[in-house]
Amino acid sequence: MCELSDVPFLKMNGLGNQIIVADLRGTNARIAPEAANAINARPETRFDQIMAIHDPRTPGTINYVDIINSDGSRAQACGNGMRCVVQALTAELGRQRFTFETIAGILFGEEAEDGQITVDMGTPKFAWYEIPLNEEFADTRYVELQIGPIDAPVLHSPSVVSMGNPHATFWVKDDVWSFALDRFGPLLENHPLFPERANISIAQVARPNHIVLRTWERGAGLTQACGTAACAALVNGARTRRTARKATVTVPGGDLIVEWLDNDHVILTGPAEFEWRGDLNPTTGAWTRSEAA
Numbered sequence: 041m042c043e044l045s046d047v048p049f050l051k052m053n054g055l056g057n058q059i060i061v062a063d064l065r066g067t068n069a070r071i072a073p074e075a076a077n078a079i080n081a082r083p084e085t086r087f088d089q090i091m092a093i094h095d096p097r098t099p100g101t102i103n104y105v106d107i108i109n110s111d112g113s114r115a116q117a118c119g120n121g122m123r124c125v126v127q128a129l130t131a132e133l134g135r136q137r138f139t140f141e142t143i144a145g146i147l148f149g150e151e152a153e154d155g156q157i158t159v160d161m162g163t164p165k166f167a168w169y170e171i172p173l174n175e176e177f178a179d180t181r182y183v184e185l186q187i188g189p190i191d192a193p194v195l196h197s198p199s200v201v202s203m204g205n206p207h208a209t210f211w212v213k214d215d216v217w218s219f220a221l222d223r224f225g226p227l228l229e230n231h232p233l234f235p236e237r238a239n240i241s242i243a244q245v246a247r248p249n250h251i252v253l254r255t256w257e258r259g260a261g262l263t264q265a266c267g268t269a270a271c272a273a274l275v276n277g278a279r280t281r282r283t284a285r286k287a288t289v290t291v292p293g294g295d296l297i298v299e300w301l302d303n304d305h306v307i308l309t310g311p312a313e314f315e316w317r318g319d320l321n322p323t324t325g326a327w328t329r330s331e332a333a
């Protein structure tokens with residue numbers, strides 16, 4: 041049975057966003073939530089997302105990519121993880137441009153000669169029911185949501201957007217590190233306003249072309265980098281007239297470049313890094329380390 045065979049995986053990272061790329065091509069296996077939890081319980085394989093590469097489902101795409109958070113839930117999009125997948129396939133296949141499919145749809149990725157990887161993350165969605173929110177808002181540039189004392193909120197009025205997955209960007213003037221995101225993150229992620237939970241970011245606009253960002257990821261917690269959150273911050277920044285349509289987004293793990301093109305597509309550029317290789321059982325989460333990648 042395919043489900044019981046071990047499959048190769050690569051431990052990688054995208055600016056410190058901990059990614060496992062699992063090769064499920066040629067099998068009918070799927071990463072079970074319990075397997076994801078078992079893999080994540082071991083310090084050596086602690087991850088933010090597993091990017092499971094499957095055989096293609098749609099002509100014209102190279103692979104279907106299933107995205108699994110460390111709590112076992114599925115995500116529609118993962119910018120840093122897609123860069124890792126592009127790098128893994130470039131190394132394996134010797135080509136640099138790929139068209140993928142995820143639950144959210146078709147997307148493109150490309151590795152440049154300098155090793156930087158660009159992913160077209162598709163188009164942002166702003167309607168309240170597309171994000172989705174549990175309450176109707178005509179304008180999602182600022183929604184009523186706050187944390188802290190009612191008359192002196194610590195964080196309030198986020199801009200919300202779907203980048204395939206739900207994001208809330210809280211704008212702050214102070215240093216993003218002065219906020220207890222580890223405390224507020226879980227409360228906001230699970231706030232009743234978000235029926236599918238949400239990724240929660242704190243953003244400081246240093247200059248119109250420079251955003252400083254920290255993110256509490258849905259299903260993964262505090263991360264060193266979140267690509268879709270960087271895209272959400274740029275798009276929300278541009279539509280609230282805080283930023284230009286292209287900016288460097290500095291996250292704890294380093295710098296990402298995000299551009300919102302006139303054709304409405306959002307382009308994310310940054311690095312990806314191999315760490316080591318192993319084999320894992322997608323049903324049980326048991327794994328062994330093989331050679332360094």
Ligand SMILES: N[C@@H](CCC[C@H](N)C(=O)O)C(=O)O
Nearest residue numbers: 115118119120205266267268
């Ligand atoms: N690390 C990601 C986002 C992964 C998915 C997210 N946690 C969700 O559940 O929506 C990125 O780089 O975009």
